[in-house]
Amino acid sequence: MAEYFHVNTPLLESMSMSKLVGTTVYLKMENSQPTGSFKIRGIGHLCQKVHLKCGNAGMAAAYAARKMGIPATIIIPSSTPPLVVKRLKDQGATVKCIGKVWDDANAEALRLAETEGLTYVPPFDHPLLWLQGHASLIAEVAASLGSGVKPGAVLVAVGGGGLLCGVIQGLKDVGWTDVPVVAMETVGADCFNAAVKAGKLVTLDDITR
Structure with a gap:
């Protein structure tokens, strides 16, 4: 359940x-x-569904992954405040800073999902x-x-x-x-x-x- x-x-x-x-x-x-933030509602649900099948959004994904005992890699742009990076790491996530804006970070997340066999968890578009x-x-x-x-x-x-x-x-x-x-x-x-x-x-x- x-x-x-x-x-x-x-x-x-x-x-x-x-x-x-x-x-x-x-x-x-x-x-x-x-x-x-509200993000844990949808991302927590999505992470569970993805796991069973195989910023805020990153924090929600890191939190859900920790609760499920699975690793998480969070890709964020360089504009992300240091405090957010620290909080992500405190959740046990691997954090990578890529590019200036979200589009750059998202492109890297998609690349990693394809090349390293990771599951992509979108922040809003699902x-x-x-x-x-x-x-x-x-x-x-x-x-x-x-x-x-x-x-x-x-x-x-x-x-x-x-x-x-x-x-x-x-x-x-x-x-x-x-x-x-x-x-x-x-x-x-x-x-x-x-x-x-x-x-x-x-x-x-x-x-x-």
Whole structure:
């Protein structure tokens, strides 16, 4: 039977934000996960499925690998803060710094998977991450709010899009398909916004934030 590596996190009302926007605002406290972010939901699930079949994302993969007693190699760009590198190593992972940005590190991870027979664990682009992983976040929100209560909207940060996909899947799972989702990105790394405007996949010239 599969073990869940994530925990059911609190759903807390933010008085300051509620006062600011004029309606009740709840915060899903994913910073209280064992790895410090929501990533452990999907990546923990994916790692288990991959293992049985044969940054945040790296931390989730390193944590899941340690819990399962298997080795992990985490490829990160040189822009990764030293504290993150230390935390990855503390989890027992082998850490390699490759390139300036995520694309460089990802290309090396794919190369290693092909040449050394390693299993590639993507940080966001895999349905197992969100179908039964990140989607669990919304199931917990529904349970916390109780029967007959649903949010007026869900605001979600977007990086690679894995959490956004999980939120949308979770809303479908609990029957909240009419709840609007507001996707937020950092200026300077707004690839989703650029893709929506262009109507196709795009590559940003640089990540400036």
